[in-house]
Amino acid sequence: MKAETADLLFEVVGRLEKSIAAHDCPAIVAIEGERKLVLSDYDYLHDSATAAAFEERGAGKAREIGATRWVLAVPQVWIFRPPSTIALRAVSNHPLQEGEQEAITWMSFDREDGVDYGRVAYTRRPDGEPVFEEPEIFEVGIRPRETMPGFLLLQRCLGDE
Incomplete structure (x- = not known):
């Protein structure tokens, strides 16, 4: 990842961490x-x-300003299912389940x-305060599904090429 993109990633993640807190x-x-x-967008996870x-x-905004890079970040709950399936759901006030x-x-x-692609995992202290890990970049071949945050944005930006 280029330094400029990494800087943008840390900016976006930092903003989102403050919002989650x-x-x-x-x-x-x-x-x-x-x-x-x-x-x-506060309703992004609604549907x-x-x-x-x-x-x-x-x-549309990326086209308007001649975008050279972007970073999209969304808080979600990752659900790990054996042997190697990961599902995602919207965050909620409900307690996390096993996995x-x-x-x-x-x-x-x-x-x-x-x-x-990547994630920033976090846990919560007993008082609910989030404790964030460092951003993780996936090093393995990941094929995002159409429901992955950013998939449509990426398709629209690639369509401009």
Whole structure:
């Protein structure tokens, strides 16, 4: 990952970590091109239509400013199912079940460097305060499904190539 994209990743993750600590769970996308834009959506996790509308809006802004890179980050619950399946669900106030972990799911795109995926896992102290790990970049071949945060945004940006 290029240094510029990593800087943008840390900025977006930092913003989202502050929101999560304040009990908010927006999706955040930062887009760099002729200028930098940061968009957020508190309803992103409500349903797939709302998520798609946010990503379409982000793609429109990316075209407007001639985006060279972007990072999208979304708080989710990761559900680990043996032997090697991972499912995702929206965060909620319900306690985590066995095999579940809260994490920030992220996707980055750089026109020169390509696409990276990852997560920032976090746990909560007994008082509910989140404790965040460092961003993890997936080093194994991951094929995102259409429901992965950023998938539609990526398809729209690649369609502009």
